[in-house]
Amino acid sequence: MSQHIHKQLEQLRQISPDPRFAARARLSVLSQKQNISHIEMFVSFVQKPMVVGSFAFALALFVLISVLSPTVSVSSLKDTNTLNQEISDLSINIHLKELSYQQNADSMIMAAITEIKDTKVSHLNQKTLNSESQNLNIENNNTEDINKLLDTVIF
Amino acid sequence: MKEEITLVQRAQSGESEAFGVLYDTYLPKIYRFILLKVTKKTDAEDITHQVFLSAWQNIKSYRFQGNPFSSWLYKIAHNAVIDFYRTQKPIVDIELVSEDSLAHLPNLEHELDRGMELIKVRHALTKLKPDEQSILIMKFVDELSNKEIAEALHKTEGAIRVIQHRALKQIKNILNESTHTQTIRTA
Numbered sequence: 001m002s003q004h005i006h007k008q009l010e011q012l013r014q015i016s017p018d019p020r021f022a023a024r025a026r027l028s029v030l031s032q033k034q035n036i037s038h039i040e041m042f043v044s045f046v047q048k049p050m051v052v053g054s055f056a057f058a059l060a061l062f063v064l065i066s067v068l069s070p071t072v073s074v075s076s077l078k079d080t081n082t083l084n085q086e087i088s089d090l091s092i093n094i095h096l097k098e099l100s101y102q103q104n105a106d107s108m109i110m111a112a113i114t115e116i117k118d119t120k121v122s123h124l125n126q127k128t129l130n131s132e133s134q135n136l137n138i139e140n141n142n143t144e145d146i147n148k149l150l151d152t153v154i155f
Numbered sequence: 156m157k158e159e160i161t162l163v164q165r166a167q168s169g170e171s172e173a174f175g176v177l178y179d180t181y182l183p184k185i186y187r188f189i190l191l192k193v194t195k196k197t198d199a200e201d202i203t204h205q206v207f208l209s210a211w212q213n214i215k216s217y218r219f220q221g222n223p224f225s226s227w228l229y230k231i232a233h234n235a236v237i238d239f240y241r242t243q244k245p246i247v248d249i250e251l252v253s254e255d256s257l258a259h260l261p262n263l264e265h266e267l268d269r270g271m272e273l274i275k276v277r278h279a280l281t282k283l284k285p286d287e288q289s290i291l292i293m294k295f296v297d298e299l300s301n302k303e304i305a306e307a308l309h310k311t312e313g314a315i316r317v318i319q320h321r322a323l324k325q326i327k328n329i330l331n332e333s334t335h336t337q338t339i340r341t342a
Contacts, residue, residue: 005326005327006295008273008276009276009292009296010296011272011276012187012276012277015186015191016183016186016187017183017200018196025200025203025204026175026178028208029204029211030174032212034169034211034213034215035212
């Protein structure tokens with residue numbers, strides 16, 4: 001039975017495509033363009049003279065800028081230890097300045113508070129202020145003399 | 156094989172004539188494989204066209220791995236048939252299949268008995284699972300080796316042998332059943 005089935009299956013080899021379809025499909029397939037892979041696209045792009053020229057120009061420009069600007073040293077930028085040291089020193093200096101300012105401010109504030117609290121201080125003593133205000137003679141006769149004198153000087 | 160490798164390399168470099176030779180060599184086999192899987196002539200022609208178009212457009216990605224170029228084509232055809240069934244209705248009209256089969260078997264009009272037998276085999280094939288169909292067609296119709304079938308279907312050679320054995324057993328049962336039914340009808 002198996003042999004019989006094999007023979008029957010083998011007979012299916014007689015199936016063949018319509019010659020007209022075969023010719024039409026052949027023409028249609030071969031008239032199409034092949035797909036280009038990404039690598040090939042990249043290679044063909046890179047091989048273009050414009051692209052090569054642009055890359056060369058950019059490289060030359062970079063080299064020129066690097067040579068003409070010696071102040072920017074790449075090696076010094078790479079020295080991370082030096083940079084770290086500089087940053088830490090800077091931070092300490094800032095802290096010390098802040099500390100001294102704070103100390104000054106504290107002592108001044110303390111002095112002001114003490115002065116305000118202390119009623120014996122002469123310029124804030126109530127009795128002194130009263131006596132000064134009594135002695136103050138605003139309607140002094142001398143003022144007229146002074147005004148006259150000033151008028152003669154100005155005119 | 157060496158000649159085929161040269162043809163493939165020429166086709167990879169864009170030589171359409173070389174691909175034309177490969178097309179002429181493998182079109183009948185690929186078309187037959189597809190027709191036996193999809194059963195309708197128009198569908199088979201469309202899919203065959205797609206397979207060769209895809210092969211031509213992507214031939215640069217083909218890498219020779221010891222198998223004939225046809226293994227790669229069968230792989231594309233197998234995937235195309237899967238895609239076809241994914242987008243089409245899965246049920247096959249058996250009556251249409253039978254008529255279609257007769258129409259495309261050359262020189263069989265006057266060999267009716269033989270033709271009827273072939274229709275029965277094709278009918279039985281359609282009742283198998285897709286992988287079983289593919290393996291029987293590749294093995295017994297297109298005479299591919301187990302290694303080539305394994306390569307085309309992404310399976311091991313051991314798996315191919317097992318499925319082939321199972322498929323033969325299954326098709327035998329289907330054919331026996333059909334003969335038995337026919338005998339009862341005649342009586």
